[in-house]
Amino acid sequence: MGAALRLLRDRGFTDLPRKGATRRFEGPLPYARGSVRIRLEIDDWDFVEYPRIVLLEAPEDTPALLPHINAIGGFCYLAAGLAILDRYHPDHALAQCLDKAAEELNRLATDPQYRQGEFQSEFGASWNIGQIPMPWPILLGSIESQGRQVQGWLVGDAGQRSLAIGGKAEEIEGLCRARGWPAPATSASTCWIVRSDAMPTLPKTGLPRHLGEMFSWIRSWDRHAYGEIQRVLGERAYLAQPNLIVLLHTPAGWFGFMLELDEVKRKYYRRKPTFVRQSLHRQADTLAIQRLAAEEISSDFVHSRNLTYPSLKNLKITVIGCGAIGGYLVQALAKLGAGTGSGELVVVDPDLLGAENLGRQLLGFESFQLPKAQALKQLLQHQFPSSRVTAHPRSAYPLAD
Numbered sequence: 001m002g003a004a005l006r007l008l009r010d011r012g013f014t015d016l017p018r019k020g021a022t023r024r025f026e027g028p029l030p031y032a033r034g035s036v037r038i039r040l041e042i043d044d045w046d047f048v049e050y051p052r053i054v055l056l057e058a059p060e061d062t063p064a065l066l067p068h069i070n071a072i073g074g075f076c077y078l079a080a081g082l083a084i085l086d087r088y089h090p091d092h093a094l095a096q097c098l099d100k101a102a103e104e105l106n107r108l109a110t111d112p113q114y115r116q117g118e119f120q121s122e123f124g125a126s127w128n129i130g131q132i133p134m135p136w137p138i139l140l141g142s143i144e145s146q147g148r149q150v151q152g153w154l155v156g157d158a159g160q161r162s163l164a165i166g167g168k169a170e171e172i173e174g175l176c177r178a179r180g181w182p183a184p185a186t187s188a189s190t191c192w193i194v195r196s197d198a199m200p201t202l203p204k205t206g207l208p209r210h211l212g213e214m215f216s217w218i219r220s221w222d223r224h225a226y227g228e229i230q231r232v233l234g235e236r237a238y239l240a241q242p243n244l245i246v247l248l249h250t251p252a253g254w255f256g257f258m259l260e261l262d263e264v265k266r267k268y269y270r271r272k273p274t275f276v277r278q279s280l281h282r283q284a285d286t287l288a289i290q291r292l293a294a295e296e297i298s299s300d301f302v303h304s305r306n307l308t309y310p311s312l313k314n315l316k317i318t319v320i321g322c323g324a325i326g327g328y329l330v331q332a333l334a335k336l337g338a339g340t341g342s343g344e345l346v347v348v349d350p351d352l353l354g355a356e357n358l359g360r361q362l363l364g365f366e367s368f369q370l371p372k373a374q375a376l377k378q379l380l381q382h383q384f385p386s387s388r389v390t391a392h393p394r395s396a397y398p399l400a401d
Contacts, residue, residue, distance in 0.1 A: 001045075001090065003089070003090065003091040004090040004091045004093075004094055006091070007091040007094055007095055008025050008027065008040070008094065011027060011028070011098065012027045012028050013025040013026060013027030013040065014026055014027065016039070021043060022041050022042065022043050023041070023042045024039060024040065024041050024042075025039070025040040025042075026038070026039050026040070026056070027040070029053070029055075029098065029101055029102055029105060030102055031059065031102055031105045031106040031109055031110075032106045032109065032110050033059065033060050033061065033109060033110070034060060036055055036056070036057050036058070036059055036105070037055075037056040037057050038053050038054060038055055038056060038075070038101075039053070039054040039056060040052070040053055040094075040098075041053075041054070042094075045087070045090060046087045047085035047086075047087055047090070047093045050078050050080075050083075050085070050097060051094065051097050052074065053074075053075040053077055053097075053101050054072070054073045054074055054075065055069060055073040055075050056073060059105060059108075059109045060109075061109075062108070062109050063115070063202060063203075063204055063205075063206075064203075064204070064205050064206035065119075065126065065131070065202065065203060065206040065207060066108050066109075066115065067108065067115060067118035067119045067122055067126065067202075068104065068108065068118065068122075069108075070129075070130040070131065071130060071131045071132040072132075075101060075104075075105070077097070077100055077101035077104045077105070078097065078100050078101075078104075083096065083100070085097070115202060116201060116202050119201075119202040120199045120200065120201075120202075120252060123199075123200060123252035123253065123255075124252070124253055126207070127207065127255050127291065127293065128255075128293040131206070131207050133291075134291075134293075135255075135290070135291035135292055135293040136163075136258070136290055136291070136292050136293070137162065137292075137293050137294075137295060138162065138163045138164065138165055138256075138292055138293070138294055138295070139155065139162060139163070139164040139165070139166075139175070139294075139295055139297050140164075140165050140166065140247070140254055140294040140295065140296045140297065140298070141164060141165065141166025141167065141168060141171045141172055141175075141297055141298050142166055142167055142168050142171055142298040142299070142300065143165075143166065143167050143193060143249075143298075144167050148192060148193050148194075148232075149190055149191070149192060149193070149237065150165055150166065150167050150190070150191045150192075150193055150247075151165075151166070151167075151169075151186065151187075151190060151191075152164065152165050152186075152187035152188075152189040152190060152191055152245070153165075153166070153169075153172050153184035153185065153186060153187055154184065154185045154186075154187050155172065155175065155176055155181055155184045156179075156181055157181060157182070158182070161185075163187060163189060164184065164297075165191045165245075165247065165294075166297075166298070169184075170386075171297075171298070171299075171385075171386050172184045173385075174385025174386055175297060175385060177382075177385060178382055178383065178385050188241055188242060188243075189241055189242075189243055189245055190237075190238070190240070190241050190245070191245040191246070191247055191256075192229075192232050192238065192244070192245065192246050192247070193247055193249065194225050194228045194229055194232075194246060194247070194248050194249070195225070195228075195248070195249045195250075196221075196222040196224070196225040196248060196249070196250045197222075197250075197251065198221050198222040198225070198250065198251070199221070199250065199251050199252055200217075200221055200250055200252055201217075201220060201221040203217045203220075207291065208257070208289065208291075209288060209289065210284065210285055210286065210287055210288055210289060211259055211280060211283075211284040211285075211287040211288075211289055212284030212285040212287075213285075214257055214289055215229075215281075215284060218248075222250075225248065229246060230277070232246070233273065233276070233277040233280065234273055234274050234277055235273055236270060236271065236273050238273070239261070239266050239267075239269070239270050239273055239276060240270075241261075242260065242261060242263065242266070243258050243259065243260055243261060244258065244259040244261055245257075245258045245292070246258075247292065247294060253294075254294035254296065255291070255292065255293065255294060256291075256292040256294065257289045257290065257291055257292055258289065258290045258292055259280075259287060259289050259290075261276075262279075265279060298386075299313070299337065299340040299341070299384070299386045299387070300313070300340075302384075303335065303336060303337030303340060304337065307336070311336055311337030311340070312333060312336045312337040312338040312339075312340075312343065313337045313340045313341040313343055314340075314341040314342045314343045315338065315343045316343055316344045316346070317333060317338045317339075317343070317344075317345050317346070318346040318347075318348065319333070319345075319346070319347050319348070320348045320349070320396045321348070321349055322347050322348075322349040322361075322372040322373050322376045323349070323351075323357070323361060323372070324357075324360045324361050326347075326349070327361050327362035327363060327372070327376055328362050330345065330347055330362075330376055330380065331362055331379075331380065331383075333345060334380050334383070334384050334387055334389070335384075338387070339380075339384070339387035339388045339389050340384075340386060340387055340388070343388065344388050344389075344390055345380070345387065345388065345389045345390070346389075346390045346391075346392065347373045347376055347377060347389065347390070347391050347392070348373060348392045348394070348395075348396045349371070349372040349373040349376075349392075349393065350371075350393060350394050350395045351371070351372050352369055352370065352371055352372065353367050353368055353369060353370055353371075353372050353375060354368075354369070355368070357372075362376070362379070363375050363376065363379065367379070371391070371393035372393070373391040373392055373393045374391045374393050376389075376391065377389045377390070377391035
C-alpha cells in the first residue's frame with residue numbers, strides 16, 4: 001500500500017476524503033495535448049475490478065461527445081478481462097491502469113479515424129445509456145421490410161404503460177398475455193420507419209437535442225435517409241397524430257426520436273403539410289426532441305440474437321417424447337427459433353405428468369396429471385407467444401385401421 005501511495009504522489013495525485021470503503025485520489029492524466037484532471041476511485045485492492053477513472057474536465061480541441069466517456073465523465077479505459085492486474089504489487093497495477101488510460105485518451109483526442117470507429121462499434125452504448133438526458137425506451141416488434149408507417153400500442157400495467165411499435169397485432173397481444181398485462185390499447189402514435197445502409201457518424205456537437213441538430217446529423221451521414229424524413233413531412237398522414245415518431249434502422253441498430261407537434265398548426269394546416277414542414281425547419285433549432293431507445297422483441301431478433309448460424313425459423317421439427325430429455329430439448333429448439341415464421345414445432349407424447357416425473361423434467365406442479373405434450377405446448381407458448389407449437393398427446397406408433 002505504501003508503494004501504491006508513493007506512486008500516486010509522484011504522479012501528482014492527492015488524497016480525497018473516503019466514501020465508505022472507496023479510496024479516492026485526484027490528479028493529472030497526461031496526453032499529447034497536455035493533461036486533464038481526473039478522479040481515481042479504488043474499491044477493490046485485489047484489482048479483480050479495475051479502478052474507476054472519472055474525467056473532471058474535457059480534453060482540449062475534442063468533440064463534445066467522445067467514445068468511452070459518459071455524460072458524467074466516467075472513462076471506460078480498459079475492457080473487462082482485458083488485463084490481469086498484480087494484486088501483490090498495487091503500485092504496478094495502478095501504473096498500468098493510468099498508463100492505459102493516458103494511451104486511450106490520447107488516441108481518442110488525436111485520431112479522428114479511431115474516434116469514429118469506436119463510436120460506430122459502440123453506438124448503442126452512447127445512444128442508449130451513456131448520455132444525458134436518457135432516451136425513452138420503446139418496445140419494437142416485427143417490422144415488414146417494405147413498411148414505412150407502423151402502428152403503436154400502449155402495453156403494461158395501469159400507470160406503468162410503455163409504447164410498443166410493431167406491424168403484427170398478434171405479436172403485441174402475445175407479449176401482453178405472456179407478461180400477464182392487460183390487452184394492448186391502440187395508441188394515438190404512429191411511427192415512421194426510415195432505413196439506412198450507412199453507419200451513423202460521430203456528431204460534432206454531441207447527441208442531438210433539437211430537431212435542427214437531428215436533421216443536420218442525419219444529413220451528414222445519409223442524405224437518402226434525410227430525404228425520406230422530409231418526404232414524410234410533406235405528406236398529410238403524420239399530421240393526424242400529436243407526435244412525430246421516427247425510427248431509423250441502420251447497421252448500428254434501431255434508434256429514433258420523437259417531436260411533439262404544435263396542435264394549432266397540425267390541425268389548421270392539415271391539408272398543407274408542406275407549410276408545417278417549412279415551419280419546422282424555421283424553428284428547428286428551438287424544437288426539443290426526445291431520443292428513443294428501441295428494445296427489439298420480435299421472434300427474428302430473440303431467436304437469432306446469439307447465433308452465428310441461421311435460426312430454425314421456417315422449419316417443421318417433430319420431437320417424439322417430452323420426458324426428462326425431450327422436454328428440455330423441445331425448449332432449446334424453441335429458443336433457437338423452431339416454430340417461428342412458417343415453421344412448426346410438433347411434440348408427441350402419450351403420457352400424463354406424474355409425481356415421479358417432477359424431479360427430473362422441465363414441467364412442474366402446474367402441469368401435474370396433464371398430458372405432457374399439451375402441458376409443454378402451453379409452457380412454450382407462454383414463453384414464446386409468437387411460436388407455433390402443435391401437441392399430439394398420443395403414441396407415435398401408426399394407429400391401427
